[in-house]
Amino acid sequence: MSTAVRTETPAAKRHHWIVRLTHWLSFLLLVGMITSGLQIYAAYAKFGERNGPYYVNAFQDRAFPEAVRLGGWLAGGINWHFALMWPLMFAGVLYLSYLAGSGEWRSLLFRPRDLRGAIEMQKYYLRLRKDHPPQGKHNPLQKLAYTFIIVVGALAVLTGFAIYKPTQLSWLTALFGGFQAARYWHFWTVWIFTGFLIVHVILVFVVDPASLRAMISGWYRGRFPNHD
Amino acid sequence: MTDRRAFLRLLAGGGAASLVAACGWDGGNAIRPLLLDVSRINDWVGEKVLYSPRRLAREYPISERTRGVPSYFISPKMPVLTDPATWRFQVGGLVRKPQSFTIEDLQRLPATSYTVKHHCVEGWSAISTWHGVPVSAIAERCGLLPQARYVRFDSFDSNYFNGWDLASAMHPQTILAYGMNDNPLPPTHGAPLRLYAPTKLGYKMTKYLVSMTFTAERPGGFWEDQGYPWFAGV
Numbered sequence: 294m295s296t297a298v299r300t301e302t303p304a305a306k307r308h309h310w311i312v313r314l315t316h317w318l319s320f321l322l323l324v325g326m327i328t329s330g331l332q333i334y335a336a337y338a339k340f341g342e343r344n345g346p347y348y349v350n351a352f353q354d355r356a357f358p359e360a361v362r363l364g365g366w367l368a369g370g371i372n373w374h375f376a377l378m379w380p381l382m383f384a385g386v387l388y389l390s391y392l393a394g395s396g397e398w399r400s401l402l403f404r405p406r407d408l409r410g411a412i413e414m415q416k417y418y419l420r421l422r423k424d425h426p427p428q429g430k431h432n433p434l435q436k437l438a439y440t441f442i443i444v445v446g447a448l449a450v451l452t453g454f455a456i457y458k459p460t461q462l463s464w465l466t467a468l469f470g471g472f473q474a475a476r477y478w479h480f481w482t483v484w485i486f487t488g489f490l491i492v493h494v495i496l497v498f499v500v501d502p503a504s505l506r507a508m509i510s511g512w513y514r515g516r517f518p519n520h521d
Numbered sequence: 522m523t524d525r526r527a528f529l530r531l532l533a534g535g536g537a538a539s540l541v542a543a544c545g546w547d548g549g550n551a552i553r554p555l556l557l558d559v560s561r562i563n564d565w566v567g568e569k570v571l572y573s574p575r576r577l578a579r580e581y582p583i584s585e586r587t588r589g590v591p592s593y594f595i596s597p598k599m600p601v602l603t604d605p606a607t608w609r610f611q612v613g614g615l616v617r618k619p620q621s622f623t624i625e626d627l628q629r630l631p632a633t634s635y636t637v638k639h640h641c642v643e644g645w646s647a648i649s650t651w652h653g654v655p656v657s658a659i660a661e662r663c664g665l666l667p668q669a670r671y672v673r674f675d676s677f678d679s680n681y682f683n684g685w686d687l688a689s690a691m692h693p694q695t696i697l698a699y700g701m702n703d704n705p706l707p708p709t710h711g712a713p714l715r716l717y718a719p720t721k722l723g724y725k726m727t728k729y730l731v732s733m734t735f736t737a738e739r740p741g742g743f744w745e746d747q748g749y750p751w752f753a754g755v
Contacts, residue, residue: 342648343647375563458754458755461571
């Protein structure tokens, strides 16, 4: 009987099917929401009451190229946007319910106690520390990023409702500073999602390509074992 | 390793291809009807879940009025009555006493004025004051029949029209406006009479009105029939 320690990392079950399904669904639906949103933006490419003053916006009075607009015209963009919002919100609620119900939120939600670990992780990335700090399913910086993007997702939904029904949900619209301000924040979520997506994909390929397979098959065979 | 690269190439290629295919796409014959079906569901949600017949839109001080509110009409030239003296506002359909009104008739009825924010489907908003008579007051005078569920508003702007749900039409802030910002309604904004409601998007507010017809069947609308949301409540 051998008691030798296995050197090869065993495949570990990483992601539940609900996580994988909602991950890819959210990606596709977000692409649809952003492209149809850029089509809607073209109808009035600025933020602020008619005749201004306008909010600071690098894209003021500029239409996005047709290649990144979905819908063809305003009504087309609106109909895509208001159709895809339902499955996207459904995916979000399903995912959050799974996190809450399974207890997996513990390995994902960034809490004050993760602060120290986040600093250690940052030191490692800045080469101020040689060894990779032990981590759970996600390292503290990942927790911070994933918690942040969930909050941004919630903000996208809330600012969306604030500009969808500014009279019926006037309290929500007021919470974001009014109709034009809510439009502005809703537009900002586009760039946060886009920035997140770019960094997320780069990190997957540069740091941990095995995590891509894990998000497809559910099994992880990479170099960052879970120490939880 | 190679199978992963192949997979990634496929993923990237597929993603790019679907994006290119999606450019400016309204869904085509396969998906567009589906999107319009969802839009009808959204109308139902807007009307039955998110709309309150008692909630009033916020009013603003007149100092916050927006200058230069844009003018929209669909005719090639601004619609203007050739003989204003013969203009009448006809109320018909499912009412006991169909009637017609002159502007003076309407101005003799109890008036409503408010300064509210206008929400355009394009995304702009502007504050103006509107003066008129509530649609509900006219419906009462004409004896609304219980079978009436919708209202159709017609104009002399190249047959522009809108269909409304009865609950939105009976909202206390839904008015037939004959004045704007302390002045008679200008031709640029629908003279002599237009529909106004701070609970709807701008394109639901028929300008250059000629008639209001109560119906049992749901009327469409100029933009609504081309794909814009029908309920369009804000």
